[in-house]
Structures are given as structure tokens and as C-alpha cells.
Amino acid sequence: MQRRNEKKDDGFTPPQHIAVIMDGNGRWAKHRFMPRVAGHRAGLESAREIVKQCIKHNIKVLSLFAFSSENWRRPAQEVSYLMDLLLTGLEREVEVLHKQQVQVRFIGDRSRFSDILRSKIQDVECLTVNNTGLVLIIAVDYGGQWDICQAAKALARDAVAGLVNPDDITPEHLAQHLSYPDLPHPDLFIRTSGELRISNYMLWQLAYAELYFTSVLWPDFNAAEFEKALAHYAQRERRFGYCSEQLTES
Ligand code: FPP
Numbered sequence: 001m002q003r004r005n006e007k008k009d010d011g012f013t014p015p016q017h018i019a020v021i022m023d024g025n026g027r028w029a030k031h032r033f034m035p036r037v038a039g040h041r042a043g044l045e046s047a048r049e050i051v052k053q054c055i056k057h058n059i060k061v062l063s064l065f066a067f068s069s070e071n072w073r074r075p076a077q078e079v080s081y082l083m084d085l086l087l088t089g090l091e092r093e094v095e096v097l098h099k100q101q102v103q104v105r106f107i108g109d110r111s112r113f114s115d116i117l118r119s120k121i122q123d124v125e126c127l128t129v130n131n132t133g134l135v136l137i138i139a140v141d142y143g144g145q146w147d148i149c150q151a152a153k154a155l156a157r158d159a160v161a162g163l164v165n166p167d168d169i170t171p172e173h174l175a176q177h178l179s180y181p182d183l184p185h186p187d188l189f190i191r192t193s194g195e196l197r198i199s200n201y202m203l204w205q206l207a208y209a210e211l212y213f214t215s216v217l218w219p220d221f222n223a224a225e226f227e228k229a230l231a232h233y234a235q236r237e238r239r240f241g242y243c244s245e246q247l248t249e250s
Contacts, residue, residue, distance in 0.1 A: 015187035015233055017061035018054065019209065021201055022047060024193030024217030037081045042219035044089050053226045054134050055100055061135045061183050065201050069109070069143035086140065087117050094124050101133030107179035108142030109150075135183060142179075144203030151177035178204060185209070188233045192218045210236045 022043055029039030047064055054062045067082055074082075097104060106121050113121070154177040158164045164173060175181060185205040191197070194215035198206060212229045214221070237244060 014057055014059060014230065015210075016059070016184045017063065017186045018059055018188045018190065018229075019063045019065075019186035019202055019206065020050070020189075021065045021191040021195075021199060022218040022221075023191055023195055025219060027193065028217040028219040036078060037085075039217075039219060040078075040082060040085055044085060046219050046221050048093065049222060050226055051097070051102065051134065051136060053223050055102070057230065059134060061137060061186075063107075063137035063139060063186065063202070065139045065142065065199075067108075067140045067142070068200060069141055069146050070200065072112070072141075083114065083117060086138075087120055090120050090124050094127065097136065098128055098131065101131045102128060103131040103133065103135045104128045105135060105137050105180065106140055107137055107147070108140045109146060110141065112141055137180060137183075139201070143200045144198075144206075145200055147179050147202070148174075148204055151175075175204065187238075188212060188229065190214070190229050192216050192221050208238070208240055210238070 025039030025043040026036040027039070028042060029036050032038070047066075050064075051062060066086065071082070072079060094104075104124050106125065110118050110121065151174050155164070155169060155174055159166050159169075185207070186202060186209040189198070189201075189206055189209040190212045192214055194213070196213050210233050212232050214225065214229070216225050237247065239247060
């Protein structure tokens with residue numbers, strides 16, 4: 001278990017998994033008298049830069065919240081633009097990501113996507129499945145409550161099939177049915193744009209994440225801002241329920 005992030009000779013223990021809410025695209029565009037979609041386009045460039053930074057820092061997992069279960073409520077034109085951006089972004093980036101050994105995974109409910117987007121997602125996942133570098137999780141039509149709910153359904157099916165006794169169910173059983181059971185949970189959560197909310201992102205998995213909020217809007221979140229988030233993380237003492245003295249003794 002990783003408890004402390006204190007400075008070591010070779011730097012600090014980096015987070016294994018960084019989860020990001022890329023917020024503020026709309027405001028970034030508004031400040032420039034541009035349409036909201038221009039903010040999303042600029043946001044995609046920031047996402048690309050942060051992938052690069054994660055590779056540079058040997059981060060194991062980066063998860064980006066690209067579209068929430070609730071984002072369907074946005075104007076139809078914006079939703080359609082975001083879906084197109086996802087599709088064209090994948091088409092444009094997949095070869096580079098593959099060359100960089102990035103394994104791309106998607107989490108969320110795919111049932112409302114177009115056939116073409118669903119099939120592109122599947123192609124990208126298949127192409128990169130054996131890559132051994134950064135795992136890039138893209139959360140689309142994702143919600144933390146949806147994730148827990150689909151895990152509960154799977155567990156209920158196991159109970160009905162007699163595979164597990166309901167009285168023996170533990171948090172670990174449920175966690176095995178969440179979206180990425182084989183990967184570490186986020187150590188560092190970043191949200192841009194000054195909002196201090198988790199907004200139904202990985203509700204279960206963020207239980208012990210260090211939270212970093214910055215007022216910088218996502219399209220302005222660059223390598224230097226990423227370093228600031230890592231520096232914030234480096235100063236945190238991770239206690240996981242222990243008290244500080246116990247950690248010092250060990
Ligand atoms: C929130 O900003 C951002 C989104 C809902 C979309 C995020 C999508 C991208 C950055 C592009 C796609 C990225 C990938 C990795 C495929 P907002 O629109 O809520 O901004 P506002 O709060 O200022 O209005």
C-alpha cells in the first residue's frame with residue numbers, strides 16, 4: 001500500500017492513476033466570443049498534451065471524463081458535436097496512441113451511441129488491447145451511479161445463479177464488477193475551471209483519491225499546470241484511515 005508521497009532521492013512516488021474532469025471548455029470559448037464547440041475542440045488539444053505528460057511521468061492510468069450520463073441534457077447540436085469530436089479525434093489520434101503503446105479503454109453505457117461510433121470504439125480497443133504503456137480510460141456516457149448500479153445488477157445475477165451468498169457479499173465483490181476491476185483506483189483527481197464538485201464521476205473509485213481543484217479552464221491546462229497538480233499531490237500524506245504517527249513509525 002502506498003502511504004506517503006514524500007520526496008525521495010529520485011523525486012516522489014507519482015500517482016498510479018490520475019482521474020480528470022476536463023471542465024471549462026464553454027467558458028473558455030465564451031471569453032473569446034467563440035461558440036462553445038470551439039472550447040471543446042481546444043479541450044481535445046489539452047487532453048492530447050496531458051496524455052503526453054502522463055507518458056513522460058510514467059503514470060500507469062489516466063482517465064478522462066469526456067461525456068457524462070447527464071450531458072445528454074445539453075443542446076442537441078452540442079451533443080452531436082461532442083460525439084463527432086470523439087469519432088474524429090479517435091480517427092486522428094489512434095495511430096499515434098498505438099505507437100506510444102497506449103492502451104485505450106472506454107467506460108460507460110454505449111447503448112445510445114451511433115453504430116459508427118460504437119464500432120470505432122471497439123476497433124480502437126481491439127487495436128490497443130495488448131499495449132503495455134499508459135492505460136487511457138475515456139469515460140463517455142458514464143456516471144458513477146450508473147457504474148455502481150451496473151455492478152450491483154451483475155452481483156444480483158451472481159446471487160440468483162447461486163455463485164455468491166448475499167450475506168457474504170463484501171465491497172471487494174462489488175468492486176470486481178465495476179468498470180475497470182483490474183486497474184488501480186485514482187490516486188489523484190483533477191478538476192479544472194474552479195468548480196468544487198465530483199459531479200457523478202467515479203464515485204466508488206475516488207474514495208481515497210487526493211483532490212486537486214484549479215480555476216484554470218481545461219483548454220488552458222497545459223504541462224506547467226499538470227506539474228502543479230503533481231506538486232500538490234507530492235505534498236499530501238495519504239493515510240487510508242491510519243493516523244499520521246502510525247505512518248511515521250512505519
Ligand atoms: C466540460 O466543459 C467538458 C465537456 C462536457 C466535454 C469534454 C470533452 C473534451 C475535452 C473533448 C473530447 C476529449 C476526449 C478525450 C475524447 P463545459 O462544456 O461544461 O464547460 P463550461 O462549464 O465552461 O460550460
